[in-house]
Amino acid sequence: MNELIYLNLGGVKLSKKVTKEFTANLPKAELHLHIEGTLEPDLKLKLAKRNHIDIGQDTIEEVQKTYEYDDLASFLSVYYPAMEVLQKEEDFYELAFEYLKRAASNNVRHVEIFFDPQAHTSRGVAFGTVINGLYRAVVDARALNVDAALIMCFLRDFSKESARKTLLESLPYKDKFIGVGLDSDEHNNPPLKFARQFEDAAAQGLHLTAHCDIDQKESIDHIRQALEIMGVERLDHGTNIVEDPDLVQFVANKKIGLTSCPLSNGYVSPEMKGKEVLELLAQDVKVSIHSDDPAYFGGYIGDNYYAIAKNFDLTKDQVVQLAKNSFETSWISDEKKALYLKELDEYVTAN
Ligand code: HPA
């Protein structure tokens, strides 16, 4: 176990232990975080009360009891209905600002936050209500020393017409988000369904990413479509790529990021996919560690780093490489990347 490894250099004992504290304070970028997935039970209850919505539960324990899922579809069937408590701009602000405070405490220096406008517009909440609330929190996060940005996701189990309408609706707010993504139920909803919307988004200068969830029936096909046809700059999850050495070479050569989420993987499949992450690291793929839906999967980003480090005996160098990859594949300027990478170097030297 890496926790027990010590280097004895000239009588000086240097700890190589990857501790919880080391992963919590490690400077990092969070690139796979659904803001709706940060809705903690206490905030859910508070918003339900404030908005006079009967969610059928009155205590944190009762809310937690409803968190029963063992695959993506069963998770999503708990996840989407819970969003009903989000009604007003202030609710979206509070959700995001509460998350950003947690991000600051995990030394997240930069975060690119997913949001699902259709999950709200489809139940009568205006697009502006959602993005204005979230964006106000993004601006206020500067005071927390967290550099934040938004990524708008299309729900892939909704129609392409709905995605088109959403993209049109979003354009007046184009200065408030930096890219588009694709999430929700992947089965029978391939990336190519949204080729036109991704092309239009790219023409607007927006960045592109897409979920290619773990162990889907069509994982490799979807990864290939997203990479070779739609030209995504990152893949969310995407670790099934290890099944295809040619695609692994493709992402390594193009320095395309893969955002893996160990704790979420552990819920929707029998494992965290640590073996795959290590295999990708060994092949110089820019894989990194993130938290997906932390309020539902038992931990924020520091917990995800620690879980994979502990369960798969990662060395400090490997953990640091994962954090480096997160900055390198983020959508920030080269100057900012250099600044954060320097901070990371200094942290490693001091710890
Ligand atoms: N996959 C697809 N949709 C999602 C996810 C995910 O991991 N999290 C929230 N929505």
Ligand code: ZN
């Ligand atoms: Zn996700």
